[in-house]
Amino acid sequence: MPLTIPNVVVNKVINKDxxxxxxWREHLGLTQTEVARRLGVSQSAYAQQEAxxxxxxxxxxxxxxTLGIAPEQLAV
Numbered sequence: 001m002p003l004t005i006p007n008v009v010v011n012k013v014i015n016k017d018x019x020x021x022x023x024w025r026e027h028l029g030l031t032q033t034e035v036a037r038r039l040g041v042s043q044s045a046y047a048q049q050e051a052x053x054x055x056x057x058x059x060x061x062x063x064x065x066t067l068g069i070a071p072e073q074l075a076v
Contacts, residue, residue, distance in 0.1 A: 003072050004073075035066055035067070
């Protein structure tokens with residue numbers, strides 16, 4: 001079964017110029033603080049990762065796992 005990306009996530013990336021990580025986080029209703037806590041990093045450290053592209057593969061995999069999605073779903 002192919003991995004899917006919700007239209008709302010794609011629209012945020014395209015129309016609001018968001019990074020895929022931020023679009024997914026907002027779609028899932030999570031705060032930066034919550035994701036950072038789950039990752040074991042500070043909110044500011046997470047915010048820096050969320051704001052930049054490209055993200056290192058290992059970092060992308062950790063964030064995807066934390067969000068409960070496949071790393072490939074962050075490649076919008």
